[in-house]
Amino acid sequence: MARLLRSLRKTLTLIPQFHISRRSYISEMRKEAFEGNISRLLRNEIQYEIQSSSSSKPPANKFGSFLVDGRPSERWVTLNRQFADENIKVEVTMFDGAAPAPKVSGGVANADEVQLHITLIVNISKGDRGVLEIMCSAWPDSIEIKRLFVRADKNTPAEPYAGPDFEELDDELQDGLYDFLDARGIDNKLATYLHQYMKHKDKTELIGWMEKVKSFIERK
Structure with a gap:
């Protein structure tokens, strides 16, 4: 038992x-x-x-006098060039917004059509004489200045006064500043190039991201 x-x-x-x-x-x-x-x-x-x-053919890593650093796995691209005694660096985001496409002449825009937006931060430096920083929007075929200010030195406040909105400036002054950028190769042609570049980068980064996620999930 x-x-x-x-x-x-x-x-x-x-x-x-x-x-x-x-x-x-x-x-x-x-x-x-x-x-x-x-x-x-x-x-x-x-x-x-x-x-x-x-x-689709990858865009060239050079545009005019600008050398382009694609910065793989980042949301930014950097362009650099020399202009006389100036060092010019342009920091460019991937697509970071959109707006309804403008109406075509004599017609009505399709509500589903949008134009993508890219932000540009233009830094123009002259040695130790400060940096002119210009914030711009890049639409598919145009550059739009938003704001600009001068960073004098390393002691510039964290949030310096950045001046008025660009649209508030005198029209003639606005035109002069656009000419200033045009002379340095920051123009509508650059906007078109950047949109083509970002379309390719957007797809490349997406594929890379999916491959990393897939690799992690399959890891034993």
């Missing part, structure tokens, strides 16, 4: 362990199936993006 009781106790103690082991096995199977599905979806998306961009 005692032997029978001991045998029953062993059986009873094994039952919960069996259930725990089985539950753990099922949970692991579900986890692997879930991760496998995500991996498959990512693989399909990567393949689609690669195929849809296979015919």
Whole structure:
């Protein structure tokens, strides 16, 4: 009788362990199936993006006198050039906004049509004589100045007075500042180039991001 009781106790103690082991096995199977599905979806998306961009030619890493640093895996691109005694650096975001497309002449714009927006931060320096910083918007075919100010030295306040909105300035002064940028190669042609560049970068970064996520999920 005692032997029978001991045998029953062993059986009873094994039952919960069996259930725990089985539950753990099922949970692991579900986890692997879930991760496998995500991996498959990512693989399909990567393949689609690669195929849809296979015919597009990457933009040149040089535009006019500007050398372009694509800064892979970042949301920024940097352009550099020399102009007389000035060092010019342009920091450019990837697409960071959109606005309704303007109406075509004599017609009505499609409500679904938008034009993407890029922000430019233009820094023009002359050695230790300070930096002129100009904030601009780049639309698909135009540059729009938003604001500008001079950072005199390293002691510039964290939030310096940046002057009035550009539109508040005298029209002739506005035209003169646009001419100032044009002379340095920051013009409507650059805006068009940057939009083409960012379309390619946007797709490249998306593919890279999906590949990193897929690699992490598949890691054992």
